[in-house]
Amino acid sequence: xxxxxxxxxxxxxxxxxxxxxxxxxxxxxxxxxxxxxxxxxxxxxxxxxxxxxxxxxxxxxxxxxxxxxxxxxxxxxxxxxxxxxxxxxxxxxxxxxxxxxxxxxxxxxxxxxxxxxxxxxxxxxxxxxxxxxxxxxxxxxxxxxxxxxxxxxxxxxxxxxxxxxxxxxxxxxxxxxxxxxxxxxxxxxxxxxxxxxxxxxxx
Amino acid sequence: xxxxxxxxxxxxxxxxxxxxxxxxxxxxxxxxxxxxxxxxxxxxxxxxxxxxxxxxxxxxxxxxxxxxxxxxxxxxxxxxxxxxxxxxxxxxxxxxxxxxxxxxxxxxxxxxxxxxxxxxxxxxxxxxxxxxxxxxxxxxxxxxxxxx
Numbered sequence: 001x002x003x004x005x006x007x008x009x010x011x012x013x014x015x016x017x018x019x020x021x022x023x024x025x026x027x028x029x030x031x032x033x034x035x036x037x038x039x040x041x042x043x044x045x046x047x048x049x050x051x052x053x054x055x056x057x058x059x060x061x062x063x064x065x066x067x068x069x070x071x072x073x074x075x076x077x078x079x080x081x082x083x084x085x086x087x088x089x090x091x092x093x094x095x096x097x098x099x100x101x102x103x104x105x106x107x108x109x110x111x112x113x114x115x116x117x118x119x120x121x122x123x124x125x126x127x128x129x130x131x132x133x134x135x136x137x138x139x140x141x142x143x144x145x146x147x148x149x150x151x152x153x154x155x156x157x158x159x160x161x162x163x164x165x166x167x168x169x170x171x172x173x174x175x176x177x178x179x180x181x182x183x184x185x186x187x188x189x190x191x192x193x194x195x196x197x198x199x200x201x202x203x
Numbered sequence: 204x205x206x207x208x209x210x211x212x213x214x215x216x217x218x219x220x221x222x223x224x225x226x227x228x229x230x231x232x233x234x235x236x237x238x239x240x241x242x243x244x245x246x247x248x249x250x251x252x253x254x255x256x257x258x259x260x261x262x263x264x265x266x267x268x269x270x271x272x273x274x275x276x277x278x279x280x281x282x283x284x285x286x287x288x289x290x291x292x293x294x295x296x297x298x299x300x301x302x303x304x305x306x307x308x309x310x311x312x313x314x315x316x317x318x319x320x321x322x323x324x325x326x327x328x329x330x331x332x333x334x335x336x337x338x339x340x341x342x343x344x345x346x347x348x349x350x351x
Contacts, residue, residue, distance in 0.1 A: 001240070002206070005210045006210065012242055015239065075260075
């Protein structure tokens with residue numbers, strides 16, 4: 001749920017990076033954290049296990065001036081990808097304004113990608129949100145793998161909703177495609193917010 | 204629950220004032236109001252060397268975890284969480300259905316004092332949040348251009 005605070009002139013939106021375990025969600029956030037100047041971000045919080053697997057979530061707040069007269073804050077979260085952490089995954093989705101679905105391009109992860117996508121839809125349904133209502137993009141990560149599945153195939157597998165969404169090829173460890181994805185989703189979230197606010201004003 | 208939430212200048216002032224009053228009465232150090240998703244609505248009191256946004260996100264995560272724990276033992280949810288440190292302590296309590304109040308206090312005051320005033324403040328905050336959360340989305344903003 002985005003919040004517009006007229007006292008502090010701030011708009012806050014929540015973006016969640018979703019996807020199967022080890023697909024590169026945390027790697028996306030780490031790269032963003034590394035590249036964005038400190039004045040535009042705070043420290044990144046990672047609740048991880050000893051083995052660096054996300055246990056609860058990663059959290060990275062960003063500050064932009066994308067909307068005139070307002071400071072726009074994006075709160076980036078990742079979910080734990082491992083199947084048995086569904087309770088925490090669902091908690092992180094609460095109040096989400098936009099989603100980046102990070103898919104692993106390895107052939108042997110296609111089932112995991114598909115299952116995670118279905119799981120995301122189910123978890124959203126529990127909050128009475130559908131994919132038609134919420135801005136989201138796909139990121140096809142690890143495009144440098146020798147056995148990377150063709151993008152057309154992955155689109156066919158994951159981009160099957162009524163409205164096809166943008167898909168971005170990425171190699172998150174090198175930063176390739178990371179900001180393209182973030183720019184796209186943040187823009188989609190803001191455009192939706194502004195359209196809804198404008199529509200409400202006219203009514 | 205609406206898709207967007209609007210906080211007016213007047214509401215923000217009232218929230219800030221209630222938290223400041225709580226700090227004065229309970230002799231606590233810092234008070235934060237956040238929603239259950241970790242969005243920070245106000246922070247008052249001593250904030251030097253503190254990262255209120257991160258505290259808010261972690262407190263919300265921690266509270267969400269206890270809510271799930273409560274369900275596992277047949278409870279609907281817990282309303283208060285308390286973490287005791289050597290010098291500083293954290294009291295987290297529910298404000299209505301959707302918000303949380305985090306109070307950081309030193310051993311110069313007592314948990315009883317904090318709990319007493321937290322309960323009273325929570326009721327008043329809940330009334331304000333009720334108005335905010337039930338407000339029909341209205342844009343006083345008009346068409347705002349998204350900058351490149």
